[in-house]
Amino acid sequence: MIKVKLCSGKACTDAGTQKILKKWLLEYFSEDEIGEHPCLGLCHNNFSILYNDKAYSIVSPKALKRLIEK
Numbered sequence: 001m002i003k004v005k006l007c008s009g010k011a012c013t014d015a016g017t018q019k020i021l022k023k024w025l026l027e028y029f030s031e032d033e034i035g036e037h038p039c040l041g042l043c044h045n046n047f048s049i050l051y052n053d054k055a056y057s058i059v060s061p062k063a064l065k066r067l068i069e070k
């Protein structure tokens with residue numbers, strides 16, 4: 001079951017942030033729990049994910065930890 005979605009939009013993928021972000025996500029989720037979603041509207045920051053129906057730009061492993069453990 002998908003629990004978190006990585007933005008697959010052009011700004012994020014061109015910036016190369018999503019590969020980094022996916023590595024961070026794999027600390028908390030299995031490969032099967034990570035999906036994709038079109039542009040989430042946070043293109044200016046990249047590092048975008050959809051988690052619990054909200055869009056976030058997660059720019060560090062620490063920020064991801066804070067979100068997951070909320």
Ligand code: FES
Pocket residue numbers: 007008009010011012013038039040041042043044046048
């Ligand atoms: S391309 Fe990722 S938020 Fe727009």
